[in-house]
Amino acid sequence: MLRRTEAQRNFFDDAIFGRMIPPDHPLVAIDQAVDFSFIHDEVKALYSPDQGRPSYPPETLFRALVLGIWANLSDVQVAQQLRFNVLFRWFCRIGWDDPVPDDTTLVVFRRRLKASGVYERLLDRVVEQAKAKGLGRGRWMIVDGTKVVADVAIRNQLELVREGRKRLVRALQRIQPERAAKVRALAEPLPDADYPDREALLAAESACGEALLNELEDVPEPEVRRLAAQYRAILKGEGMASFTDPEARWGFQKKGEAFLGYKVVASCDEDGLVTAVTVAAGNESELAQVERLRAAWKRLRLRPRAVAADKAYDASTLRQQLQDEAVRIYTPRKYRRSTLPSGFRYEAKADRVICPAGAMGRPTPHPQGGFVYVFSQRTCQRCSLKAACLKDGRQRQRVYLQPDKDRTRPKGIRLAMRVRKVIERVFAEAKKWHHLGRARYRGRLGVAFQAVMTFLVINTKRMAAWSGVDRAWQGV
Incomplete structure (x- = not known):
C-alpha cells in the first residue's frame, strides 16, 4: 500500500x-x-x-x-x-x-x-524542472556516446564453451538430479594435452557441447531452456560473450581498443543539462540511437537550432531529417573530403563532372555516400592531357564527390566543435565522480537505469549551482 x-x-x-x-x-x-x-x-x-x-x-x-x-x-x-x-x-x-x-x-x-519503464520518465521530470527555473539556453543540442564496460570477467571462446556445459548441468541438477548424474561427464573439460593445438581442442569441446544440448532437448524447465539458448549462441559465434551478462557485446570506442559492454548515447545543451539518454550494445552504431534522443527532445518540447556531434554522426539521412526541421548539424567529415582535381568542374543542375578536355564523368553510387564520377577509359587514353591527369598507373580518371553533404553542410564547424566539448566534460564528470565507466548492474536495462540516474544526479548538481545556493561546491 x-x-x-x-x-x-x-x-x-x-x-x-x-x-x-x-x-x-x-x-x-x-x-x-x-x-x-x-x-x-x-x-x-x-x-x-x-x-x-x-x-x-x-x-x-x-x-x-x-x-x-x-x-x-x-x-x-x-x-x-x-x-x-x-x-x-x-x-x-x-x-x-x-x-x-x-x-x-x-x-x-x-x-x-x-x-x-518508469525510470525513463524520471530524467524528463528533472529536465522539466530545470527548464522551468531557466536553466539551459537550449540553442545547441550536443550528441555523443561513451562506453560502459560490463561488470563481468572476460572469457575467451574456449572458456565460454566449457563454462556453458557446467551451467547447464548445474541447472539440471536442481530439477532432475538423476538425469544430471548421467550427463555429468559431458560437462567435464577435455585434457588439453590430448590435442595438438587450440583449434582442435576447441572443436572437441564444442562437439561435447552439441552432444549435451541434444541430451537436454526435451527438458521443459525454463531456466534450462534459457541457458540452452544462450549456449547455442556461444557455439554459433553469434556475439554473446558472457553468461553473467548475456546482452553485453564486444565493441570499439576507438580504433584498436576493444571493450565488452555497452554504449551510452546522450544529448545535452550548451549549459551541460543532459536532456536524453539511450543505451546500445557495444557492437551497435551510435547513429542508430539518435532517433530515440530526438523523440525525447520532442517530448520535452525542446527546439534546438543546431546539433553538434563527432564524425560518427556524419550521415546524409540524419542531416536531411534535421534540415527538414530547420535544425543545422555540425559534424567533422567521416570520410575523406570530396574535392575536384585541378581543372575539373562540377555542374550541380546536371549532376555531372567535366574534365579540362570537356569529357563528362558518369556518376556511380559509393557505399560511403556520395558518387564516384567515372570517365571513359578510351577517352582518357586518347586525351592529350592524360599525362597530367592519370598518375600511379591509372587507366582512367575517377572523381569522388558528396554533393548532398556539401550542399547541406553549414559553416561554423570550429565553433561547433568547441561547443561539443561540453558533453565530453559531462561524460568525464559521470565517470570520475559517479563511476559510469563500469556497469553497476547487468543487462541493457540495468545499464540504462544506471545511466539515467547518473545524468539525473548531474542535472540536480547543475540546478543547485544555477540556483546560487551551491556556488562554493559547484565543482563537486
Whole structure:
C-alpha cells in the first residue's frame, strides 16, 4: 500500500537536524533546488491503493537511490549510512525514530522502476524542472556516446564453451538430479594435452557441447531452456560473450581498443543539462540511437537550432531529417573530403563532372555516400592531357564527390566543435565522480537505469549551482 512522505517533521527532528545539517553542503543545495515529490505520482500505479502493508514512501526510496549514485555507494552501504548518517537521513526524509529501509527494499524498488519503464520518465521530470527555473539556453543540442564496460570477467571462446556445459548441468541438477548424474561427464573439460593445438581442442569441446544440448532437448524447465539458448549462441559465434551478462557485446570506442559492454548515447545543451539518454550494445552504431534522443527532445518540447556531434554522426539521412526541421548539424567529415582535381568542374543542375578536355564523368553510387564520377577509359587514353591527369598507373580518371553533404553542410564547424566539448566534460564528470565507466548492474536495462540516474544526479548538481545556493561546491 502506497504511503506519501510526511511533509512536516516533529519538533525533536527539527531540533536535531537544524543543529547538525551544514547549510552549505551540496546535498542541502540539491534538496532546495529540486523537488523530488514527482516520484510519488510516477510510481503510484505500481502499488495497491488499499492492500498490503504501508510501504516506505517512494520519495524516500528514490532519494536513497540518488544518494547511491551521488556518493558511489552500493545498496548495502546506503542502508548502513542511513542508520547513523544524520545528513543522509535528513535528505531521505527519515525521522530520528522512523524505520530505515534495508538494502533488499532498495533492490525491490529499483526493480519495479526498471520493469515498469518508469525510470525513463524520471530524467524528463528533472529536465522539466530545470527548464522551468531557466536553466539551459537550449540553442545547441550536443550528441555523443561513451562506453560502459560490463561488470563481468572476460572469457575467451574456449572458456565460454566449457563454462556453458557446467551451467547447464548445474541447472539440471536442481530439477532432475538423476538425469544430471548421467550427463555429468559431458560437462567435464577435455585434457588439453590430448590435442595438438587450440583449434582442435576447441572443436572437441564444442562437439561435447552439441552432444549435451541434444541430451537436454526435451527438458521443459525454463531456466534450462534459457541457458540452452544462450549456449547455442556461444557455439554459433553469434556475439554473446558472457553468461553473467548475456546482452553485453564486444565493441570499439576507438580504433584498436576493444571493450565488452555497452554504449551510452546522450544529448545535452550548451549549459551541460543532459536532456536524453539511450543505451546500445557495444557492437551497435551510435547513429542508430539518435532517433530515440530526438523523440525525447520532442517530448520535452525542446527546439534546438543546431546539433553538434563527432564524425560518427556524419550521415546524409540524419542531416536531411534535421534540415527538414530547420535544425543545422555540425559534424567533422567521416570520410575523406570530396574535392575536384585541378581543372575539373562540377555542374550541380546536371549532376555531372567535366574534365579540362570537356569529357563528362558518369556518376556511380559509393557505399560511403556520395558518387564516384567515372570517365571513359578510351577517352582518357586518347586525351592529350592524360599525362597530367592519370598518375600511379591509372587507366582512367575517377572523381569522388558528396554533393548532398556539401550542399547541406553549414559553416561554423570550429565553433561547433568547441561547443561539443561540453558533453565530453559531462561524460568525464559521470565517470570520475559517479563511476559510469563500469556497469553497476547487468543487462541493457540495468545499464540504462544506471545511466539515467547518473545524468539525473548531474542535472540536480547543475540546478543547485544555477540556483546560487551551491556556488562554493559547484565543482563537486
